[in-house]
Amino acid sequence: MDNRRRIFLRNSLGVMAAGCACAMCGGANARTLQYEFQATEIASRTWAVHGRNEYFSLENGGNIVNVAFVEVPEGVVVVDTGPSRRFGEQLLRLIGEKIPGKPILRVYNTHHHPDHFLGNQAFDQSLVAAPQKVIDNISSEGNAMADNMYRLLGDWMRGTEVTVPGKALDAQSEEVGGRQFSLFYLSGHTSADFVIRDDETGVLFSGDLAFLFRAPTTPHADITAWRSAIETLRVTDRDLILPGHGPSDGRGESLEQTLDYLDWLDGSLRESVSKGWSMNEAMKTPIPPRFRALDVVDTEFERSVVHLYQQLEDELMPSIQISQ
Numbered sequence: 153m154d155n156r157r158r159i160f161l162r163n164s165l166g167v168m169a170a171g172c173a174c175a176m177c178g179g180a181n182a183r184t185l186q187y188e189f190q191a192t193e194i195a196s197r198t199w200a201v202h203g204r205n206e207y208f209s210l211e212n213g214g215n216i217v218n219v220a221f222v223e224v225p226e227g228v229v230v231v232d233t234g235p236s237r238r239f240g241e242q243l244l245r246l247i248g249e250k251i252p253g254k255p256i257l258r259v260y261n262t263h264h265h266p267d268h269f270l271g272n273q274a275f276d277q278s279l280v281a282a283p284q285k286v287i288d289n290i291s292s293e294g295n296a297m298a299d300n301m302y303r304l305l306g307d308w309m310r311g312t313e314v315t316v317p318g319k320a321l322d323a324q325s326e327e328v329g330g331r332q333f334s335l336f337y338l339s340g341h342t343s344a345d346f347v348i349r350d351d352e353t354g355v356l357f358s359g360d361l362a363f364l365f366r367a368p369t370t371p372h373a374d375i376t377a378w379r380s381a382i383e384t385l386r387v388t389d390r391d392l393i394l395p396g397h398g399p400s401d402g403r404g405e406s407l408e409q410t411l412d413y414l415d416w417l418d419g420s421l422r423e424s425v426s427k428g429w430s431m432n433e434a435m436k437t438p439i440p441p442r443f444r445a446l447d448v449v450d451t452e453f454e455r456s457v458v459h460l461y462q463q464l465e466d467e468l469m470p471s472i473q474i475s476q
C-alpha cells in the first residue's frame with residue numbers, strides 16, 4: 153500500500169480499511185479452503201467483507217469482491233454473495249457470529265458477474281432478489297460463468313451451482329424488516345446493474361458501477377451507459393459508498409476514479425482505432441501515471457482492448473472510410 157492510499161483511507165474513514173491487496177485484506181487459505189474474511193463495520197450495524205483487489209486465483213479462492221450485510225430491526229439484509237457456494241456458506245456463518253439469532257430477510261444481487269452471485273446457493277432462494285434483467289442475465293450466462301470459475305478456482309468451487317434469484321424487483325424502494333431501502337436500476341458495467349441504498353445509514357451499495365484503487369473490468373460494458381450511471385450516482389444522496397471492489401468510500405472518489413478511467417479508456421481506444429492500429433498495437437498504449445496506482449491495471453487494460461476494440465472498429469471504421 154502506498155502513502156497516497158494510506159492518507160486517503162485514514163482521511164475518509166478515520167481508520168485503515170481493508171480492500172486493497174495489502175496484508176490487512178481478506179484472503180483465503182488454499183490448503184484448508186477457508187476464506188479469511190475481514191468484516192469491517194462501515195456504518196452502524198453494517199459490515200463490509202472486503203476482498204482483495206486481485207484477479208481470480210487458486211490462492212485467493214475468488215475472494216476478490218466486496219459483499220455486505222446489514223442488521224435491520226427484524227433481521228438481516230445481504231448484498232451480494234461471493235464467488236462460490238463455499239464463500240456463501242462461510243459468509244452465512246460470519247453473519248451468524250456478528251448478528252446472532254436474527255433471520256436473513258433479503259439477499260440482493262447487484263449484477264450477474266460470478267464473483268457477486270455464485271454464493272446464492274447458501275441462502276433461501278425465495279429471499280434472493282434482483283431486477284428481472286439481472287435474473288435473465290444469470291439465467292442465460294450463469295452456467296458458462298460458473299464453468300469458467302471452476303477452471304480458475306478448482307476445488308474452491310466444489311458443489312457450486314447457479315442459483316437464480318427467486319424474486320424480481322421493479323419498485324423504487326422496499327421496506328425490509330423495518331428498514332427502507334432505495335433501489336436504482338442502472339446499466340453500463342453490464343446490461344443490468346442494481347444499486348441499493350440503505351435510507352437509514354445512507355450507505356450506497358454500488359456494485360461494480362464503482363471501483364476504487366482497482367482497474368474496472370469491462371467484459372460486458374457499455375461505456376456510454378456506464379458514464380451516465382455514474383452521473384446518476386454522483387447526485388444521489390448518500391453518506392458512504394461501498395464499491396464492488398476496493399475500500400469503502402466516504403468522499404465519492406470511487407465514482408470520480410471510475411469515470412476518469414473510463415473516459416481515458418474510451419478516448420485511448422478510439423484514438424488507436426482512428427490511427428488504424430491493431431489490437432496488439434493498442435495494448436501497448438502507455439497507461440497514464442495517475443492510473444498506475446490502480447491494482448491489476450495492466451491486465452485489465454489488455455482485457456478491455458479485447459472486449460471493446462472490435463465494437464469500436466465497427467463503429468468508427470465506416471466513417472473513416474467515407475472521409476477518405
Ligand SMILES: [Zn+2]
Nearest residue numbers: 263265341360
Ligand atoms: Zn462485475
